[in-house]
Structures are given as structure tokens and as C-alpha cells.
């Protein structure tokens with residue numbers, strides 16, 4: 001089978017990039033925007049950075065903000081109703097993965113109403129029509145949902161997060177402006193940044209990885225490794241680097257998939273509402289150790305990209321350990337805890353079965369089992 005690469009039609013990068021939203025809206029002839037953003041972003045005046053531009057240009061819009069972190073089926077269904085009522089013809093998604101993913105699901109269902117139950121979109125959904133056009137504006141440097149063909153929705157009733165993979169949901173325009181991320185507090189910068197690193201490392205080692213995605217992932221690991229500590233300290237170089245690094249990771253993993261650090265993080269998000277990046281950061285070094293034997297020389301390149309000196313002189317055992325240690329050290333330095341106190345022994349069976357059923361699991365370089373997943377979860381207790 002041929003390898004496929006899908007990216008945005010257009011993307012803008014760098015401080016001040018949000019001013020391009022106006023020209024994009026005008027050149028596409030859009031009439032009214034449905035602005036999807038979450039309540040905190042509205043409260044902290046992040047969303048207004050964009051709506052002020054629309055106001056100034058007299059561009060019509062309506063705001064939808066019934067979106068929680070780890071967004072739910074309900075958030076999507078209410079959004080579909082609100083979109084129809086608004087009479088909008090495109091979406092501006094402003095936020096982290098939660099706002100962008102909700103926007104994608106809304107845009108898909110408006111164009112493909114037979115999927116209005118949302119659950120039927122899990123996995124590779126056979127939608128017929130491209131979603132409503134989306135201009136995506138990330139405010140976290142992590143998920144890269146602005147350039148991926150995935151979105152993740154939480155099924156509260158069944159305590160599951162499910163991944164939907166659908167080329168029809170790709171935002172037509174991504175506006176990656178580090179100024180939109182500058183208001184992130186330290187903890188959020190750290191956790192979303194570790195999500196991006198998890199994308200880059202899992203994407204680099206996933207079963208379907210190939211030269212072109214390796215190119216994206218190894219560059220992303222290098223940029224994120226150099227930038228995350230600075231971003232947490234709110235330096236301009238750090239913020240600029242993370243905005244770019246997380247996007248480049250998205251250019252890769254969206255096209256090849258991830259692995260079980262993500263399967264396990266989705267499960268922890270659904271059961272304990274653990275922020276996605278925190279869950280990824282906890283699982284990543286543990287999963288890297290587990291996968292090492294199925295990754296050939298790749299950990300040597302990961303260690304090199306993370307700035308470890310002397311990797312060419314190291315034995316396989318040494319460079320594999322060096323790569324895992326560098327990841328663990330970065331996570332520690334940015335203040336992410338290694339243990340999840342909410343995790344309980346009696347939940348392990350459900351967690352492991354749920355992670356096994358996750359769409360990211362088959363891409364893991366090492367074939368796994370419910371029993372192995374249980375042991376891996378036990379390591380963060």
C-alpha cells in the first residue's frame with residue numbers, strides 16, 4: 001500500500017500570525033464564523049485576541065463555549081445544534097485539543113448528519129463529505145490537532161475516550177501563533193509540551209513510520225527537547241520553539257499513528273479526568289522501556305536529538321537507557337509527577353482492557369496484551 005501524507009492546505013507560523021485569519025476568511029468568501037472556544041479561554045481574554053480582529057473588520061461570528069477539557073459527546077451534540085441555529089458557514093476553533101477536537105466533530109456531523117450519535121465516528125469513520133471548513137488556532141503547544149486527521153471525544157457514560165480518524169476533518173487553515181500560547185500557566189505548558197514529545201517519540205517508533213515521517217518526528221524531538229524548559233519559564237525562544245515543534249510532530253504522527261502511551265493516556269483521561277499531557281508524560285518513559293527491544297537503532301537518534309553527548313560510542317543498551325533517561329529528566333525538570341495517586345488496584349483490569357481496545361494500540365512497535373498493560377499501569381501507582 002502507498003504511504004499517504006495529509007496536511008493543512010495552508011498554515012501560518014510565528015508571532016502575530018492570527019492577523020492572517022481575516023484575509024483567509026475574506027478570500028474564501030465566508031459569511032459567518034462559528035467560534036468554538038472553551039470558557040476559561042474566554043475568561044482569560046485569549047479568544048478575544050481573535051474576535052477583536054473579526055470585530056475590527058466587521059466579520060460576523062457567534063461564540064460557542066460549551067466545551068470542557070476532555071470534551072464529551074454532549075459538548076459535540078450541543079455544538080451541532082448551536083451551529084445550525086447560528087447560520088454559520090465556517091468554524092474558527094480557538095483553544096487546545098479540546099476546543100479543536102470538538103470543532104472537528106461538530107464540523108463532521110453538520111456535513112454528515114447520519115453520525116449525529118457521535119459514537120459511530122469511532123475509529124476510521126466512513127464519512128462521505130468533508131467537514132465544515134475549519135480555521136484552527138491552537139492556544140496550547142501540544143496536541144497539534146490543527147494539523148491532524150484525528151479527534152478524541154469522551155463517552156462519559158461508558159467511561160471511555162475514543163479516537164476518531166478521518167481525513168475529512170483536517171482544518172483547511174492552521175494559524176500557529178506563539179502569542180496565543182503565552183498565557184498558559186507553567187503546569188499546562190509542561191504537560192501539553194510533554195504530550196507533543198510523546199507524539200514525536202511514539203510517531204517515530206510506531207509500526208507504520210517511514211522516512212518522511214521520521215524526518216518530521218526527529219526534528220520535532222530536537223526542537224521540543226531544546227525548547228520545553230524555556231517555554232515553561234515563558235521565554236520567547238521557548239514559546240516559539242514549542243509552537244513549531246508540536247506542529248511538526250503533528251505533521252508526522254497524524255499520518256502514521258502512535259502507540260500505547262497514548263492508549264493508556266486516553267484511558268486515564270476517561271476514568272480519572274487526568275489532563276492528557278500529564279497522563280502521556282507519566283506513561284512515556286515506562287512505555288519506552290517496554291518497547292525498546294522492538295525499535296532497532298531508533299533510540300540512539302532520540303538520545304542524539306535530545307542532546308545526549310557521545311551516543312555514537314554507546315552500546316545498544318547504553319543508548320536505549322540514555323534516551324529513556326533524557327525523557328524522564330525533561331519531564332522531571334518541568335515538574336510533572338511520576339505517579340498517579342488516583343490509580344487503584346481494583347481499576348487495573350478495566351483500564352488495561354480499555355487501553356487494549358484503543359485505536360492507537362495496534363501501532364505500538366511491540367505487540368502487547370491486557371496483562372502487559374496492567375503491569376505498565378501498575379508502574380505509575
Ligand SMILES: NC(=O)c1ccc[n+]([C@@H]2O[C@H](COP(=O)([O-])OP(=O)(O)OC[C@H]3O[C@@H](n4cnc5c(N)ncnc54)[C@H](O)[C@@H]3O)[C@@H](O)[C@H]2O)c1
Nearest residue numbers: 040069070096097098139140143145148150151152183184
Ligand atoms: N486531535 C488530536 O490529534 C489530539 C492529539 C492529542 C490530544 N488530543 C486531545 O486534546 C485534548 C487535550 O488538549 P490540550 O492538552 O491542548 O488541553 P485542553 O484543550 O483540554 O485545555 C486544557 C485547559 O487549558 C486551558 N488553556 C488552553 N490554552 C490556554 C492558554 N493559552 N492560556 C491559558 N489557559 C489555556 C483551557 O482553557 C483548559 O482549561 C484531550 O482531549 C486529548 O485527548 C487530541
Ligand SMILES: [Fe+2]
Nearest residue numbers: 143195199280
Ligand atoms: Fe496526545
